[in-house]
Amino acid sequence: MVNISDVARAANVSKATVSNVFSKKRPIGPEVTERVLAIAKELGYYPNHVAVSLSLKKTMVIGLKMPISSDGEMPVFNTKMISGVMQECSKRGYRLLIDTLPEQDDPTKSTADPVDGVILLNPRANDVRVERYSQMNIPLVVVGKPNEQKYTPYYVDNDNMLMMEQLGKYLISLGHKSILFLNSSKEMTVSQDRMEGLNEAFRHEGLSFEQEYELHYERAKFRTLSEYGYRSVLDTFEQLDYTAVIADTDYVAIGAIRAARELGLKLPEQLSIVALNNDSTLAQEVTPGLTSVELYPDRLGRQAAAFLFDIMERVSSKPKMIIDSKLIIRESAARAQPK
Amino acid sequence: MVNISDVARAANVSKATVSNVFSKKRPIGPEVTERVLAIAKELGYYPNHVAVSLSLKKTMVIGLKMPISSDGEMPVFNTKMISGVMQECSKRGYRLLIDTLPEQDDPTKSTADPVDGVILLNPRANDVRVERYSQMNIPLVVVGKPNEQKYTPYYVDNDNMLMMEQLGKYLISLGHKSILFLNSSKEMTVSQDRMEGLNEAFRHEGLSFEQEYELHYERAKFRTLSEYGYRSVLDTFEQLDYTAVIADTDYVAIGAIRAARELGLKLPEQLSIVALNNDSTLAQEVTPGLTSVELYPDRLGRQAAAFLFDIMERVSSKPKMIIDSKLIIRESAARAQPK
């Protein structure tokens, strides 16, 4: 690799001059500029980005921390979010460093990443990384609601409480008085808000939501999200007497549908099944078409990135941004029938 | 930002010792290790990744160069490819730097990227970047067939010729003797192979493909891919007498379908429309269901990354890898009818 000294030597100028020819930070005479450029081209010189970053303390890349599932499949939600983030980065001349590497407990393993800011997807409850980035003094935007802690980061999120309240009211309006809620993992901060929203819907209608009707996904217990939906319905349908199921994601809903089929239930007449997180591909392939909530992940991504840039430029004011969601009614929820 | 010197000073050891506590490259006594770690934690020290990279001449990130369309939408093909690349990176402990920034003509603007290797998606004919990376001495894998040039890079690709030959034969077997081919941009290297494959199909059946039946996408002429399909069919249907259309992508096909509808054609009876590049979402939403070719973009991505790692470790032998593709027959192609 040819470096700045090689070029300086060959062109008979100082490193400073070569540097300035490339960075244009101060004017260099036209003959010199030309000579340097010619020699650089001949030698195949390109400024080393890492060295520039070290010197400038600025990398022009932002980081995206995102878990990857064990089977390697990336949920459509995540791909859309990435796409949104990329759009915004592209506009600003930034690049995106995607990091799917699992969180290291070994303090010896975590470094100050080569980024100017980071977007953190799906923080866990009490996620250590939030504080870490604040320590490192690197701007952070969280996608999804962060847990309360000493230092509350900026974040963008859907209004999970409101969304669940609406979904709950919709089902109640169809006559469902008892609903199984297949919530996400307890570790996910969204799970609390969603439960609260559902409670609110019940309260509002003068009903109450019994705690045993809320289940949580557990990584250790289920191989896949679909299995979570499948087993949960199979295991509870006899004891509990719900007429509707709210699944955390489309994948969970698919499992629930499979279970309902095996139980010989007619859908949606004998069991209504709806999902948060509308993946239009999946939702439409399923029969009956899955009533679900569109979360606009691309907007989440775009806004998260825009927000982060604002913070990096110190022009941000608000502590958070809320992205709309929308109930998409298809065919998988019907009027409740007595069992 | 606290640095290694701060920690060394506070712990009363040399920088070398702190460095080795973190890198474990040589053994440090347990008491010292513990003391250093404690102080590092207290001070909030994390090794600066950029500085480490500069020193080690290794970044543990690989780059993905990918264009982004003007409307910001990311094709499903690309998201799946990214997902494949990410899976492989994750396995190997690498991170992924996605770069959607447009190619700079200004030599002053391009730098030696902070990556250990790069994957280049969709190179243009005679893409300067290919030679550039070879100059910079950074390992490169191209996705899509690179143009012949001095230096031929490693690449992974579908067999575009074979795929088109099969698709062509399929349509010919349905009685289509004259087919409009909405090829991709001339700049894309795949376009030549695909045309050749189609020619081969015709030759094989004792027919010949007239040149005016091949069109090329031009960025300056059409706002979107869908518009390319739409206008092309609208503009040519009267003069040329094809009974089938092969569209470069699903998006192009959708435009073609719209045009056919406006022309009052009954689909697929009066016009068969098929697409390369099967995006199952799109293909199924369209009526009639779009017969198209599945290119397995996730496999392309995974293999490209795996290939790149092999090259970086100097264990690769073969110059290229070919990924299967598969014709997915739905309803959008039918037996040819005389006009």
Next chain:
DNA sequence: CTGAAAGCGCTTACAG
């Protein structure tokens, strides 16, 4: 308009 030298935050051969 140009140069010599210190500095960015690490690693590592060399010496002990």
Next chain:
DNA sequence: CTGAAAGCGCTTACAG
């Protein structure tokens, strides 16, 4: 097992 010092490839205040 530990340290002092040079080096990775840039940038930039200072001096001219």
